[in-house]
Amino acid sequence: MTLTLTGIHHGFGRHAVLHGVDFAVRGGEVHALLGINGAGKSTLLHLAAGVYAPLRGDIIVDGAPQRFRSPRDAAARGIVFLAQEVDKGLVPQLAVHENLTAPRMRGVRFSRRRNREQARALLQAYGLDVDVDRPAGSLSLYEKQMLSIIRAAAGEARYLLLDEPTASFDRIEADRFMRMVERLKAQGIGIVLVSHRLREVRRMADTVSVLRDGRIVLHGSAGEMDTLRLVEAMTGGSGPIRRRSASPARDNIRFAVHGLKPDRHAPELSFGVREGEIVAVFGHIGSGKSWLARTLFGATGQPCRVRIDGAERTITGTRQAARLGIALVPEERRWQGIWRREDIRAHLALGFRGWILKRRETEFSHRIIRAFDIRPAVPGYKVGALSGGNQQKVAIAKWVARNPKVAIFDEPMKGIDPAAKETIFRAIEEWAARGVAVLYLTAEPDDALRIADRILVLSRRRITAELQTSEATAARLFQAAEEGERRIGNG
Amino acid sequence: MRIHRLSQWLYRYGAVLTIGAVIVFFSIVNEHFFTYGNLTDILKSISIVTFLALGVTFSLVVDGFDVSVGSTASLATIAAASMLVLHRQELLVALLVPLFCGAAVGLLNAFLAVKLRLPDLLATLAVMYMVNGIHLTYAKGYSIYEGMPAEDRQLGIFIPSFKMIGQGEWLGIPIPVLLMLALVALSHIFLEHTTFGRRMYMVGGNPVAANLFGIPVARYRVFAYVISGLLASVGGIVLASRIGMGQVSAGAPLLMDAVAAAYIGYALFGEKRPSVIGTLLGSILIGVLLNGLTMMNVPYYAQDMIKGGILTVALAFSFLRKEPGH
Numbered sequence: 001m002t003l004t005l006t007g008i009h010h011g012f013g014r015h016a017v018l019h020g021v022d023f024a025v026r027g028g029e030v031h032a033l034l035g036i037n038g039a040g041k042s043t044l045l046h047l048a049a050g051v052y053a054p055l056r057g058d059i060i061v062d063g064a065p066q067r068f069r070s071p072r073d074a075a076a077r078g079i080v081f082l083a084q085e086v087d088k089g090l091v092p093q094l095a096v097h098e099n100l101t102a103p104r105m106r107g108v109r110f111s112r113r114r115n116r117e118q119a120r121a122l123l124q125a126y127g128l129d130v131d132v133d134r135p136a137g138s139l140s141l142y143e144k145q146m147l148s149i150i151r152a153a154a155g156e157a158r159y160l161l162l163d164e165p166t167a168s169f170d171r172i173e174a175d176r177f178m179r180m181v182e183r184l185k186a187q188g189i190g191i192v193l194v195s196h197r198l199r200e201v202r203r204m205a206d207t208v209s210v211l212r213d214g215r216i217v218l219h220g221s222a223g224e225m226d227t228l229r230l231v232e233a234m235t236g237g238s239g240p241i242r243r244r245s246a247s248p249a250r251d252n253i254r255f256a257v258h259g260l261k262p263d264r265h266a267p268e269l270s271f272g273v274r275e276g277e278i279v280a281v282f283g284h285i286g287s288g289k290s291w292l293a294r295t296l297f298g299a300t301g302q303p304c305r306v307r308i309d310g311a312e313r314t315i316t317g318t319r320q321a322a323r324l325g326i327a328l329v330p331e332e333r334r335w336q337g338i339w340r341r342e343d344i345r346a347h348l349a350l351g352f353r354g355w356i357l358k359r360r361e362t363e364f365s366h367r368i369i370r371a372f373d374i375r376p377a378v379p380g381y382k383v384g385a386l387s388g389g390n391q392q393k394v395a396i397a398k399w400v401a402r403n404p405k406v407a408i409f410d411e412p413m414k415g416i417d418p419a420a421k422e423t424i425f426r427a428i429e430e431w432a433a434r435g436v437a438v439l440y441l442t443a444e445p446d447d448a449l450r451i452a453d454r455i456l457v458l459s460r461r462r463i464t465a466e467l468q469t470s471e472a473t474a475a476r477l478f479q480a481a482e483e484g485e486r487r488i489g490n491g
Numbered sequence: 492m493r494i495h496r497l498s499q500w501l502y503r504y505g506a507v508l509t510i511g512a513v514i515v516f517f518s519i520v521n522e523h524f525f526t527y528g529n530l531t532d533i534l535k536s537i538s539i540v541t542f543l544a545l546g547v548t549f550s551l552v553v554d555g556f557d558v559s560v561g562s563t564a565s566l567a568t569i570a571a572a573s574m575l576v577l578h579r580q581e582l583l584v585a586l587l588v589p590l591f592c593g594a595a596v597g598l599l600n601a602f603l604a605v606k607l608r609l610p611d612l613l614a615t616l617a618v619m620y621m622v623n624g625i626h627l628t629y630a631k632g633y634s635i636y637e638g639m640p641a642e643d644r645q646l647g648i649f650i651p652s653f654k655m656i657g658q659g660e661w662l663g664i665p666i667p668v669l670l671m672l673a674l675v676a677l678s679h680i681f682l683e684h685t686t687f688g689r690r691m692y693m694v695g696g697n698p699v700a701a702n703l704f705g706i707p708v709a710r711y712r713v714f715a716y717v718i719s720g721l722l723a724s725v726g727g728i729v730l731a732s733r734i735g736m737g738q739v740s741a742g743a744p745l746l747m748d749a750v751a752a753a754y755i756g757y758a759l760f761g762e763k764r765p766s767v768i769g770t771l772l773g774s775i776l777i778g779v780l781l782n783g784l785t786m787m788n789v790p791y792y793a794q795d796m797i798k799g800g801i802l803t804v805a806l807a808f809s810f811l812r813k814e815p816g817h
Binding site (some may be wrong): 130238297299317318319320321323328334335337338339340341342346349350352353354355388398 | 548683685686689690692693696697699700702703704705706707763764
């Protein structure tokens with residue numbers, strides 16, 4: 001009863017992701033797969049689940065080598081992959097009990113009453129307390145996640161691949177999730193768990209493997225591991241990271257947040273950013289990063305008290321935030337940051353007012369295109385046809401005309417090639433040099449270390465540490481995020 | 492490569508070519524088609540539809556859809572006639588009251604579609620029925636005309652200055668045509684040459700991104716619906732003036748032509764982008780077809796088939812095409 005992957009090589013185009021990875025999970029075991037973003041965890045899970053076929057290497061299920069052509073093939077062998085977007089597999093309009101048992105129904109006859117009873121029994125057995133008649137679309141993320149797992153476990157699944165299942169869970173939810181994992185183990189299901197929360201990993205996992213740059217760098221039983229060892233294996237100690245040369249510190253606080261209440265339990269958030277300073281906020285998925293970025297820009301509807309250049313303001317809407325001189329580069333570039341059918345010029349001149357003077361806008365566009373190295377350097381080019389990196393440059397550059405005082409970047413390097421990345425970093429530094437207060441939110445330790453003067457660590461919507469970049473390393477950032485977990489775990 | 496270029500060019504100008512081809516065709520088969528008199532007739536006949544189509548265009552720009560323009564035009568027609576005939580008012584009132592009605596309908600649409608977030612098509616469809624019912628009830632189901640039977644009061648007349656709007660000429664050009672061209676020009680300048688207009692397109696193109704740039708999305712959408720209502724009521728006023736009476740439900744048959752014109756414009760130049768010039772050309776295409784087919788003695792009841800065919804061709808041109816780089 002083992003799912004084994006041996007000698008796995010894989011890559012996309014010229015970009016190699018996995019270099020000869022060996023990985024195995026036995027039935028009734030929880031095997032945690034750790035690594036920073038881009039280490040190859042997701043690729044490995046996708047290979048095991050039949051989303052892609054490996055370039056080299058074997059996938060062996062219970063002793064029999066397999067060649068999966070689709071996730072369907074893998075599911076037929078009992079391998080179920082649950083991605084972060086759990087809602088994908090659920091039909092939002094259908095009731096919980098229909099979602100739960102519909103895939104297993106045979107024949108035409110369908111008894112609603114029996115179906116409900118079965119569903120109720122199942123939910124109870126796995127410890128999920130929801131009304132089986134509610135439409136699946138109305139469930140919380142936690143409930144959806146649990147429902148998907150229960151459905152898989154009640155079906156044919158013998159190996160579950162879970163990608164960051166707990167990222168959005170609060171402490172109580174995480175505890176309940178752990179109890180369910182116990183039950184799944186007792187049932188003989190093998191679980192591969194990807195998580196950034198080391199504390200949870202140490203409590204749940206039997207075995208741990210750490211992936212770095214496409215290789216397994218640490219493997220062993222969970223009992224032998226401590227946090228420090230895991231973090232060092234994940235980050236590879238302190239690699240040579242190009243850092244930003246220290247800029248002369250300016251004293252006046254340009255942008256300050258005080259008394260921002262994240263939720264009922266967490267304490268209020270307060271912090272400030274100086275003129276020309278770049279402050280990174282490091283936090284894993286689910287730490288409240290995007291919530292913070294959106295709230296500061298007035299996009300969540302939650303009022304937020306700030307001070308900009310000494311003036312007290314309460315931000316309640318996006319228009320007001322933009323007028324106060326705040327700029328937001330949102331996380332989901334393609335649907336939040338750009339207009340695919342509009343050209344580069346229309347983006348760059350979006351901050352202009354009054355008549356559209358094509359000559360002036362084109363001249364302005366050429367200047368910005370040069371400054372941001374946008375390619376192709378054609379103002380009339382549709383932004384939807386640009387590469388990801390160039391789209392992001394446009395998404396950032398569209399703010400230039402508005403001359404912001406405060407710039408908030410939410411994970412701006414998602415899916416961006418290294419060359420474009422460096423250009424964008426330099427553009428951000430240039431803004432800071434002109435006195436803009438920059439807040440840079442990211443889950444990538446290397447990016448935070450590259451760009452920041454100072455790093456705040458966000459964990460469960462709390463600021464758990466504040467570090468000067470000169471004294472920070474990726475390992476320390478991970479540890480600080482983990483300490484937040486522990487403090488709350490005990491409290 | 493060359494063939495690729497040609498097909499790109501065809502997609503871009505296919506609809507414009509179609510209009511040209513249709514005009515050439517009619518000119519050849521009928522000697523009376525390509526005359527000054529007939530061409531101004533065509534423009535005159537499409538002017539009212541064009542006002543409504545401009546309204547639809549504004550709603551399309553912000554990614555909405557206003558199907559209440561037809562009944563708004565009916566309401567404006569009745570309102571104008573009522574002011575002139577029943578209330579014996581002067582020109583100014585006979586213009587302002589219908590315009591006010593149009594703006595009010597626009598606000599109602601905006602309330603349902605923007606504030607309550609009903610789907611645009613359904614919200615404006617509901618309003619279409621409501622407005623239709625309101626103007627019918629007000630007129631008690633009858634048209635309002637000069638010398639209609641009235642026991643208890645003295646009736647007014649369609650004053651000449653009001654009739655000028657729909658029937659007059661200036662330098663040999665019918666006033667409705669001038670009015671149409673003026674509003675087309677204004678709308679075009681507004682949408683294409685001011686940043687306000689561009690932001691309307693941005694709101695329609697990606698409301699999420701617009702909101703995250705600090706553009707007040709809801710306000711722009713409300714504005715578009717109010718403009719749409721106003722343009723529809725201009726159509727109603729011109730209609731009342733031309734036929735010299737307030738006919739109930741006179742705007743209803745205009746709706747589909749207006750929507751078709753706006754969508755032909757949407758497809759024009761292969762851009763999938765609502766535009767004022769496109770809408771005007773779409774409207775002209777429909778007008779030319781109707782006029783030419785009538786001249787060729789095609790019965791009116793067969794003309795809808797040809798309209799549908801043209802709409803299909805125009806939309807196919809732009810929807811079968813892949814997204815271009817630039």
